Amino acid sequence: MTLDPRMLDFTALETLRLVHDLGSFTAAAERLDVNQSAVSYTIAKLRGCFGDPLFVREGGRQVPTERCEQLLAGARQMLDLLDSMAQADRFAPASATQTVTIACNYYERILLIPRIVAALRAEAPGMSVRVINALGDGHHRLLSREADVLVGPFGRSESGFHTRRFHAEEYACLMDPAHLMAGRPLTVEDYFALRHVLIDYGGGWKSAYLQELEAAGHRLTPTLTVPSPAGLAELLSGSNLVATVPRRLGARIADRLAMSDCPFRGRFDLCVVWTARTNASAMHRWLREVILANCTG
Incomplete structure (x- = not known):
């Protein structure tokens, strides 16, 4: 299937962008509210037009070719310009x-x-x-x-x-009020002697205090790792565990716990x-x- 590039419309470029960003014909079809066959047909037209497969399937995802990446750079500019032209000057x-x-x-x-x-x-x-x-x-x-x-x-x-x-934040340590270190200033040695709850948010994210302590040549070995601060107050209450969390968040979720300054503030x-x-x-x-x-x- 061949097509003159001048005959392409913005819907075809938007389909290309969505398959690229979502890594899936099915996900792109859902976002466009069309059948998957419509997405496949559009990509087939684009393949013929540009003489390139545009996507190859690897590990369950549609992985873009180098040519596809080059085309997307220009397509995004055109789509953004179209969005800008369509945006109203006033909003009520x-x-x-x-x-x-x-x-x-x-x-x-x-x-x-x-x-x-x-x-x-x-x-x-x-x-x-x-x-x-x-x-x-x-x-x-x-x-x-x-x-x-x-x-x-x-x-x-x-x-x-x-x-x-809009504002700056830093990390602090939360623990049960009966903890031996509650209310005491923590040295670096004190900090690494604690039983830590590590919040591992996933998605490649690393908390700023972890970046700071690793940059200083340290490594944290947690006693417990959890995916979210949800339920943290219940985990810490009555235990010897300590969690390092953003100070404002700690003050909000754990009003019955003790908070101490962290030797690795991780300001962000x-x-x-x-x-x-x-x-x-x-x-x-x-x-x-x-x-x-x-x-x-």
Whole structure:
């Protein structure tokens, strides 16, 4: 099947982008709300047009060829330009009915999302809010258009992203009030003598305090590893276990526990991140302003 590249439409380019980002014909079809055969047909046309397989199947995923990556670089620019042209210059929250998607993790869902959602609902009662996991690569959620905005310790400096910092955070140690080290300053030696609960968020994410202690030549050997801070207070209460968590989160989830300064503070910034694609959108500007106004402080 051959096709003159000048006959391609934006739907074909969007299909190419989705298969690339999602790694699956099936997932792309679900996102486009079409049959998988329609996606296969479009990719077949593109293969004929560009004389390249574009994707090869490896390990259950559709892996892009080098030619596909080159084509996507130009296709993304065209799709972003089309989005920019279609975006309204004005936005009226009171009458809006769109769905906005925020990518974040546990910290933000506990401390920030309730305030953000309340503010969004107050200004735009007809809008819906969807919250998805950012894991360790939330910027990919932005690039794949799964999310409108990313909230958390995900500042990006490379071209194509915009970042606004709203406050700084650091790590502290949580433990039962009866723990022998409760209320005492922890030295590095004290810290490594503790029985640690390590929160391993997965997705390639490594907490800032771990990066700091490893940079100093240390390695943490945990007694217990869990995937989330959920249920942490119950794990620590009445035990000799200690968890290192962001200070604000620790204060929120464990008011009956003791908190001590961590010798590895792991200071980090919390940010709102978005892409150039949504930078000029009136609706997205409003969304970011609401988020920042309710996250600062």
